[in-house]
Each structure stands twice: as C-alpha cells, then as structure tokens.
Amino acid sequence: MSETAERIRLISSQVLSDDWYLLKKTTFDFLRADGSWQRQQRETYDRGNGATLLLYQLASRRVVLVRQFRFPAYVNGHHGMLVETPAGLLDQASPEQRIRAEAEEETGYRVGEVRKVFEAFMSPGSVTEKLYFFVAEYDAGSKVGQGGGLEDEGEDIEVMELPFDEAMAMVWRGEICDGKTIMLLQYAALHIFAA
Numbered sequence: 001m002s003e004t005a006e007r008i009r010l011i012s013s014q015v016l017s018d019d020w021y022l023l024k025k026t027t028f029d030f031l032r033a034d035g036s037w038q039r040q041q042r043e044t045y046d047r048g049n050g051a052t053l054l055l056y057q058l059a060s061r062r063v064v065l066v067r068q069f070r071f072p073a074y075v076n077g078h079h080g081m082l083v084e085t086p087a088g089l090l091d092q093a094s095p096e097q098r099i100r101a102e103a104e105e106e107t108g109y110r111v112g113e114v115r116k117v118f119e120a121f122m123s124p125g126s127v128t129e130k131l132y133f134f135v136a137e138y139d140a141g142s143k144v145g146q147g148g149g150l151e152d153e154g155e156d157i158e159v160m161e162l163p164f165d166e167a168m169a170m171v172w173r174g175e176i177c178d179g180k181t182i183m184l185l186q187y188a189a190l191h192i193f194a195a
C-alpha cells in the first residue's frame with residue numbers, strides 16, 4: 001500500500017460529465033499532518049494518460065515540431081495555433097507503442113529507437129493524466145509520409161522541421177508556450193545539443 005492509502009477515506013464519487021472524457025467530483029476524508037481528519041471535495045478530469053516525443057537530428061541540429069489549433073488555449077486568450085512536440089493519448093496502448101504510431105501519424109516520420117526520458121503529471125491539481133516523454137533521432141530516410149494527423153478526428157496539423165536554436169529562441173520569445181514542448185526542448189539543450 002502507498003504511504004497515503006491510510007490517510008484517504010473515500011466517501012462518495014459523482015460523475016459530472018461523461019462525454020468525450022470523464023469529469024468526476026469525489027468526496028473524501030484526508031488525514032492532515034496534525035492528525036485531524038478533514039472532509040474535502042475534488043473534481044478530477046480523466047482523459048487517460050498520454051505520450052509525447054522530441055524528434056531530433058544531431059548532425060544538422062534540427063528538430064521536428066507540429067503546429068495545430070488548440071481550442072482550450074484559444075478560449076484562454078491565445079490565438080490558438082500552438083507549436084508542440086507530437087503527442088497523443090494512449091488509448092490502452094503502451095506509451096512506447098503509442099508514441100511511435102502518433103509521431104508517424106502527426107509528422108510523417110517513422111522512428112526507430114525511442115528513449116523515455118521522464119514521466120510527469122502536467123496539471124496534478126485537476127487533471128489525472130500522466131505524460132510519458134520520449135526522444136528519438138531521425139534522418140532523411142525516416143520521412144515516410146506527409147503527417148498532418150487524422151482529418152476525420154478534426155486534426156489539421158502542420159509539420160515544422162527547424163533548427164534547434166530557432167526552437168529555443170521561440171521559447172524565449174513566447175512563441176512556444178506549451179509545457180511538454182518546453183520541457184523536451186530544455187532536456188535537449190542539456191543532454192542532446194549541449195555544446
């Protein structure tokens with residue numbers, strides 16, 4: 001049992017929305033550090049887990065990113081066209097299996113070996129999702145299709161191959177403002193493209 005199992009007593013759980021993904025409200029008692037029990041309620045948004053990948057080419061010092069419209073960012077004041085590392089929800093597959101398929105679907109690059117570099121909860125106060133982060137090297141022969149995503153799922157993805165230094169400059173200029181993408185680019189700055 002985990003160290004917190006004895007500190008949590010589930011009281012009830014209510015499904016608020018079960019449409020595309022699952023939103024629940026759960027009531028539980030939590031044993032505080034001072035030994036007292038406190039009743040709390042939390043909403044959790046469950047979309048399953050996901051995986052993302054930074055495609056990089058060492059010799060040319062380039063990376064492959066994707067650009068697509070993200071409605072939730074749009075409703076929060078952004079123009080909505082986010083530049084990101086390719087990513088997808090796991091849908092019951094393993095993270096490695098899924099990221100290979102997703103990378104090819106979104107970018108047109110078929111990757112060989114992928115390396116997992118870390119796992120992270122991206123919004124642990126409300127979203128249950130854990131994201132698995134990968135990196136993989138590509139070369140000219142890796143490009144097997146156009147990418148672009150699945151039109152019937154509403155995906156309309158532009159593939160961008162650009163110098164790594166330009167991608168980092170886009171982070172500093174605020175033009176790349178997606179968390180997973182910044183994390184993988186910074187990983188690359190430290191461990192892949194470090195001078």
Ligand SMILES: Nc1nc2c(ncn2[C@@H]2O[C@H](COP(=O)(O)OP(=O)(O)O[C@H]3O[C@H](CO)[C@@H](O)[C@H](O)[C@@H]3O)[C@@H](O)[C@H]2O)c(=O)[nH]1
Pocket residue numbers: 020021049050051052087088089102129131153154155180
């Ligand atoms: N109809 C409908 N479609 C939806 C809805 N929400 C998402 N979709 C569609 O569901 C598909 C999910 O595509 P994926 O490529 O599997 O996932 P993703 O949206 O790219 O998510 C990835 O990035 C997220 C943001 O960084 C990550 O949170 C997630 O883990 C994953 O890595 C997309 O076609 C998206 O438009 C919805 O409420 N309704």
Ligand SMILES: [Mg+2]
Pocket residue numbers: 086087088089106
């Ligand atoms: Mg995606």
